[in-house]
Amino acid sequence: MCTVCGCGxxxxxxxxxxxxxxxxxxxxxxxxxxxxxxxxxxxxxxGLSAPDLSQARLIAVETSILAKNDGYALSNRAxxxxxxxxxxxxxxxxxxxxTTLLCKTIEMLxxxxxxVIEGDQQTSLDADRIRATGAGAVQVNTGKGCHLDAQMVGRxxxxxxxxxxxxxxxxxxxxxxxxxxxxxxxxxxxxxxxxTEGEDKPLKYHDMFTAASLAxxxxxDLAPYCDADLDAYEANLRRVHxxxxxxxxxxxxxxGMQAWVDWLxxxxxxxx
Amino acid sequence: xxxxSLCEGxxxxxxxxxxVHGFTxxxxxxxxxxxxxxxxxxxxxxxxxEAMRGSxxxxxxxxxxxxxxxxxxxxxxxxxxIEERFSVCxxxxxxxxxxxxxxxxxxxxxxxx
Numbered sequence: 197m198c199t200v201c202g203c204g205x206x207x208x209x210x211x212x213x214x215x216x217x218x219x220x221x222x223x224x225x226x227x228x229x230x231x232x233x234x235x236x237x238x239x240x241x242x243g244l245s246a247p248d249l250s251q252a253r254l255i256a257v258e259t260s261i262l263a264k265n266d267g268y269a270l271s272n273r274a275x276x277x278x279x280x281x282x283x284x285x286x287x288x289x290x291x292x293x294x295t296t297l298l299c300k301t302i303e304m305l306x307x308x309x310x311x312v313i314e315g316d317q318q319t320s321l322d323a324d325r326i327r328a329t330g331a332g333a334v335q336v337n338t339g340k341g342c343h344l345d346a347q348m349v350g351r352x353x354x355x356x357x358x359x360x361x362x363x364x365x366x367x368x369x370x371x372x373x374x375x376x377x378x379x380x381x382x383x384x385x386x387x388x389x390x391x392t393e394g395e396d397k398p399l400k401y402h403d404m405f406t407a408a409s410l411a412x413x414x415x416x417d418l419a420p421y422c423d424a425d426l427d428a429y430e431a432n433l434r435r436v437h438x439x440x441x442x443x444x445x446x447x448x449x450x451x452g453m454q455a456w457v458d459w460l461x462x463x464x465x466x467x468x
Numbered sequence: 469x470x471x472x473s474l475c476e477g478x479x480x481x482x483x484x485x486x487x488v489h490g491f492t493x494x495x496x497x498x499x500x501x502x503x504x505x506x507x508x509x510x511x512x513x514x515x516x517x518e519a520m521r522g523s524x525x526x527x528x529x530x531x532x533x534x535x536x537x538x539x540x541x542x543x544x545x546x547x548x549x550i551e552e553r554f555s556v557c558x559x560x561x562x563x564x565x566x567x568x569x570x571x572x573x574x575x576x577x578x579x580x581x
Contacts, residue, residue: 252495252579252580252581253489253491253579253580253581254577254578254579254580255485255489255491255577255578255579255580256576256577257481257485257574257575257576257577257578258574258575258576258577259481259574259575260572260573260574261474261477261478261481261499261573261574261575262474262477262573263477263481264477264480264481265477342470343470373470373506374470374473376506377470377505377506377573399554402553402554403504403506403553406504406553406567434564435554435563436553436554437566438542438564438565438566439566
């Protein structure tokens with residue numbers, strides 16, 4: 197797989213290879229033909245030499261290495277704006293409870309239009325769980341890829357046919373490192389940190405916590421059983437990101453869920 | 469963090485530049501990497517050599533220009549240079565800093581023939 201644009205047969209959308217879904221001229225990334233120097237006229241760096249003539253040229257590029265991803269992100273953002281859709285990129289380590297949180301959130305949002313993009317290396321287990329709630333979901337399998345990129349999300353958005361004014365939840369691949377750098381066109385990154393993971397995680401993986409607007413401290417019902425110091429979690433979150441919003445939540449018991457749903461409704465209304 | 473992905477990005481930018489400027493060989497590539505970009509330089513250099521094989525930049529020298537990390541200190545309201553994203557303010561000792569830049573990852577220029 198091309199890990200930049202996501203091309204390649206290991207990336208699957210709802211179990212289908214993307215090449216099957218995208219017959220209209222998308223070219224898979226492949227190595228260009230090996231270039232060779234066809235001329236040998238001298239001893240200079242170009243295999244050529246002439247007195248007082250430098251063969252090297254300096255080309256100013258000044259281009260972001262992630263420019264391609266950022267271009268796709270820009271068009272996703274424009275499409276989302278056009279529809280008044282609020283898109284949230286949910287990021288966390290594996291096992292923080294993202295999918296359980298989403299299922300409960302969907303239940304609480306009731307009739308509000310929404311859709312889900314599920315990113316995982318393998319299986320459609322998460323999309324199956326989301327669909328069981330009645331919500332529309334597309335599973336993106338990244339194969340060996342460690343993050344979703346903006347092009348994958350754009351294709352998934354096309355497949356979802358988003359209703360106007362909807363919530364779009366993008367559940368990223370469970371990984372506290374790489375997804376921080378890839379803009380998907382979302383309105384905000386929401387990082388989910390469960391209290392079983394350790395208070396030091398915001399310090400150890402600070403890129404993700406700096407990139408997120410909201411941190412959900414999940415599984416707070418377990419805090420007494422694993423000696424979790426919730427204030428220490430919050431202090432470390434604010435140390436790497438002074439203005440981050442924090443919500444203490446237990447998706448299992450429902451504690452704090454209303455505040456999260458209110459946050460979502462507020463953000464959607466503000467976008468409206 | 470995902471240095472091979474970054475090198476694939478570099479490769480496609482080089483291919484585009486080669487089409488525009490009509491060169492066949494890159495000898496030196498200069499990239500600017502911010503202190504907080506999360507890029508491991510040794511891993512980038514390793515991935516670069518591998519990812520450029522068969523491209524215009526095969527065998528090119530990669531030069532990494534480090535860009536400093538700045539932060540706005542909420543304690544003393546000044547812009548300061550910091551080593552780590554969560555360093556304390558070197559001027560007033562406050563731990564409340566908001567990084568400003570330092571997450572750059574871009575190709576600055578290249579020498580081509």
